[in-house]
Amino acid sequence: MLRKSKVRIAAMRMNRRKFLGRLAATGGAALLGRASQAIAIDNFPGYRDRYGVLVDTTLCIGCRRCEWACNEWNKLPNKPIKSFEDKTVFDTVRRTHAGTFTVVNRHIDSNDSKPVYVKKQCMHCEEPACVSACFVKAFRKTPEGAVVYDASVCVGCRYCMIVCPFDIPAFEYDEPLTPLVTKCTFCFDRISKEGGVPACVNICPVESLRFGRRADLIKLAHERIRNNPGKYINHVYGEHEVGGTSWLYLSAIPFDKIGLRTDLGRTIIPKLGKTFLTAVSVVLVSWPVLFTGLYVFSRMSSKSSRENMPSTKMKAGKDG
Amino acid sequence: MDRSPESLSWVQEKIFLGKTFREYLKSNLTLSNSIAALILIVAIPTMAYRFVRGLGPSTNLSDINPWGIWIGIDMLCGVAFAAGGFVMGTAFYILGLKEYRIFVRPAILTGFLGYLFAVVGLIFDLGRYYRLPYPMFVSFGVTSIMFLIAWHVALYLACQFVEWCPAIFEWLNMRKARQWFYRLAVGATIFGILLSTLHQSALGAIFLLAPGKLHPLWYSELIPLFFFVSAVTAGMSMVIVESSLSHRVFRNQVAHIDHGHFDRLTISLGKAASAVLLTYFALKIIGVAHSNSWNLLFTHYGYWFMFEILGFILLPAFLFAYGVRWKNVRVVRFTALLTVLGIILNRVNVCIIAFNWNAAVRYYPSWMEVVITLGIITLEILAFRWIVNRMPILYDHPKFESSH
Ligand code: SF4
Ligand code: SF4
Ligand code: SF4
Numbered sequence: 001m002l003r004k005s006k007v008r009i010a011a012m013r014m015n016r017r018k019f020l021g022r023l024a025a026t027g028g029a030a031l032l033g034r035a036s037q038a039i040a041i042d043n044f045p046g047y048r049d050r051y052g053v054l055v056d057t058t059l060c061i062g063c064r065r066c067e068w069a070c071n072e073w074n075k076l077p078n079k080p081i082k083s084f085e086d087k088t089v090f091d092t093v094r095r096t097h098a099g100t101f102t103v104v105n106r107h108i109d110s111n112d113s114k115p116v117y118v119k120k121q122c123m124h125c126e127e128p129a130c131v132s133a134c135f136v137k138a139f140r141k142t143p144e145g146a147v148v149y150d151a152s153v154c155v156g157c158r159y160c161m162i163v164c165p166f167d168i169p170a171f172e173y174d175e176p177l178t179p180l181v182t183k184c185t186f187c188f189d190r191i192s193k194e195g196g197v198p199a200c201v202n203i204c205p206v207e208s209l210r211f212g213r214r215a216d217l218i219k220l221a222h223e224r225i226r227n228n229p230g231k232y233i234n235h236v237y238g239e240h241e242v243g244g245t246s247w248l249y250l251s252a253i254p255f256d257k258i259g260l261r262t263d264l265g266r267t268i269i270p271k272l273g274k275t276f277l278t279a280v281s282v283v284l285v286s287w288p289v290l291f292t293g294l295y296v297f298s299r300m301s302s303k304s305s306r307e308n309m310p311s312t313k314m315k316a317g318k319d320g
Numbered sequence: 321m322d323r324s325p326e327s328l329s330w331v332q333e334k335i336f337l338g339k340t341f342r343e344y345l346k347s348n349l350t351l352s353n354s355i356a357a358l359i360l361i362v363a364i365p366t367m368a369y370r371f372v373r374g375l376g377p378s379t380n381l382s383d384i385n386p387w388g389i390w391i392g393i394d395m396l397c398g399v400a401f402a403a404g405g406f407v408m409g410t411a412f413y414i415l416g417l418k419e420y421r422i423f424v425r426p427a428i429l430t431g432f433l434g435y436l437f438a439v440v441g442l443i444f445d446l447g448r449y450y451r452l453p454y455p456m457f458v459s460f461g462v463t464s465i466m467f468l469i470a471w472h473v474a475l476y477l478a479c480q481f482v483e484w485c486p487a488i489f490e491w492l493n494m495r496k497a498r499q500w501f502y503r504l505a506v507g508a509t510i511f512g513i514l515l516s517t518l519h520q521s522a523l524g525a526i527f528l529l530a531p532g533k534l535h536p537l538w539y540s541e542l543i544p545l546f547f548f549v550s551a552v553t554a555g556m557s558m559v560i561v562e563s564s565l566s567h568r569v570f571r572n573q574v575a576h577i578d579h580g581h582f583d584r585l586t587i588s589l590g591k592a593a594s595a596v597l598l599t600y601f602a603l604k605i606i607g608v609a610h611s612n613s614w615n616l617l618f619t620h621y622g623y624w625f626m627f628e629i630l631g632f633i634l635l636p637a638f639l640f641a642y643g644v645r646w647k648n649v650r651v652v653r654f655t656a657l658l659t660v661l662g663i664i665l666n667r668v669n670v671c672i673i674a675f676n677w678n679a680a681v682r683y684y685p686s687w688m689e690v691v692i693t694l695g696i697i698t699l700e701i702l703a704f705r706w707i708v709n710r711m712p713i714l715y716d717h718p719k720f721e722s723s724h
Binding site (some may be wrong): 093095136137153154155173174175179261269272277283288291297 | 376377381382387413414415417445449452455459460465469517525526529530531544
């Protein structure tokens with residue numbers, strides 16, 4: 001009996017110590033900010049074999065089957081595939097929402113006023129802003145290239161939505177108790193298996209979407225540009241944008257005409273916070289020294305003037 | 321009241337301010353209380369509605385505009401105004417400016433309540449508010465600036481609570497505990513100042529990660545510095561505004577304070593605020609130069625930007641200087657109010673007006689968001705008053721030694 005309880009106590013102590021240790025470690029990290037970790041992100045070349053999708057917008061026919069397939073696979077609210085042929089949805093430019101991981105929008109080519117259809121979903125950034133912004137690590141970049149979300153820790157602060165340069169994550173605002181952040185998963189549950197292909201890619205009838213190793217897709221994209229002179233804008237969108245994305249786009253007209261921001265540049269968003277986090281550690285080390293100095297100094301100089309201090313004594317207040 | 325303290329029950333003495341329950345109720349039938357009651361009668365059911373139905377039906381938040389006034393005002397402004405705690409703490413404990421003593425306790429209380437109610441506002445805003453402690457205990461997103469803020473705010477709340485404890489125990493007449501916390505308080509203050517510097521700026525650093533969304537006139541690599549320096553001006557101005565209000569509302573608690581002395585202190589605070597505002601203005605200009613957005617000054621957003629920095633940074637800097645030069649305490653008080661408004665304008669600009677400036681759908685708060693914010697502010701003021709009426713905040717408790 002006694003021994004058992006002793007063992008239990010020892011175990012408890014152990015746990016407690018572990019817990020406190022962990023707490024101290026994170027506390028330290030919290031105070032210091034993980035500048036070093038942020039630096040590691042920058043220099044990390046990425047997993048070599050990670051996947052990507054090449055979206056050739058010149059091929060897309062706007063059938064929106066990818067939307068249907070995505071809903072189907074991810075068990076999102078869905079409608080019969082026939083109803084996706086309805087062209088009136090193109091009258092407004094849509095974005096991703098809770099229950100909609102991907103949308104196809106129509107843009108008009110001003111040269112020949114022909115429609116250009118552009119599929120939109122999470123870009124699965126190489127240096128994802130959402131991953132670096134989440135304060136409970138709900139997002140993670142997998143070796144396969146997918147940026148995936150863990151609902152079991154998300155607090156619902158929506159900072160990920162603030163920082164995403166492509167305005168992708170959406171929030172279940174109508175869910176009072178357990179709202180989730182929702183976004184395209186890159187069909188991680190398919191592509192992490194041998195031979196798996198995203199549901200949207202799988203259904204695309206015209207091979208506007210092509211799944212493969214990102215490095216191969218970049219080569220392929222440049223090949224297409226080279227082999228079809230005059231057809232494409234000479235740029236693979238996503239090769240370098242915000243440090244690179246897993247999803248890549250080809251277009252015949254400037255990208256800002258088809259709803260893809262061209263003002264983002266190569267800026268790696270997580271890097272923007274890095275300088276600050278580094279400064280935090282500097283402040284943390286230098287402030288106490290400065291303060292102690294000032295404190296000692298002020299003590300020395302105030303000793304003499306102590307007596308002149310005005311007194312502020314009186315009785316307690318009486319009304320409420 | 322000539323009842324001797326012995327004949328009063330503890331509750332009567334401590335809670336009802338030495339009155340019977342009935343007397344106490346009667347004394348609370350005032351105009352200001354009726355206004356507060358009116359606000360709360362609307363706000364409390366609205367708060368309940370937010371929790372029962374969720375953010376969608378109660379707010380105008382959307383996928384494009386995920387943050388509204390609960391972050392822009394309750395959180396960002398609340399924390400900036402609470403900076404009085406660390407500004408006065410620095411002046412008194414670190415720089416040894418002992419004459420600011422009368423400001424220290426009220427500023428610390430305001431600071432504590434400011435943070436506490438900022439967190440209350442956050443609870444309304446978070447989708448899963450019940451997971452608030454997750455960044456501390458469950459999952460650690462150490463690369464996030466928000467993670468830094470979560471920890472700092474939690475630790476800072478603890479610090480300020482410790483700083484406030486001596487007053488609580490003086491009120492409860494618990495000598496031992498009071499002595500104990502009295503000694504702890506100095507340490508807590510110094511640690512708190514350190515934390516403050518970091519997370520005031522971290523609140524600005526949040527927006528570093530949104531370069532494509534915040535208007536270039538407000539977006540700057542210097543934004544953490546802007547937030548920090550403006551928080552210092554906010555803290556100083558808040559101390560001026562709040563102390564002059566307190567001296568009116570709690571007149572009989574400060575009867576011992578020499579008005580001339582109090583005015584002189586107010587003016588010297590104004591002097592410091594003027595210098596900090598000028599620095600802040602210079603930094604803002606450096607920010608524009610740094611990102612080379614001069615050409616944007618003559619757009620609609622540019623005018624709005626100039627309205628902010630000329631009307632609420634440069635103008636108060638000069639007005640403070642004017643008030644100091646002519647020893648005009650009323651000008652100083654007015655300017656403090658102007659500065660406070662300027663901080664609200666700045667935080668709302670960064671978080672709401674200049675944020676998503678190029679988005680198709682703009683955000684404005686729903687009436688429920690406004691009512692809940694008003695409710696939170698009302699509760700904060702009531703809490704402040706409740707405490708000041710009971711604890712030795714504005715004066716020294718006669719039974720306890722006063723020197724720090
Ligand atoms: S597109 Fe947005 S949500 Fe997707 S990985 Fe990039 S930052 Fe994250
Ligand atoms: S909403 Fe959830 S996933 Fe997004 S940053 Fe906040 S905690 Fe992380
Ligand atoms: S990859 Fe999967 S989750 Fe993403 S859009 Fe395609 S089907 Fe939907």
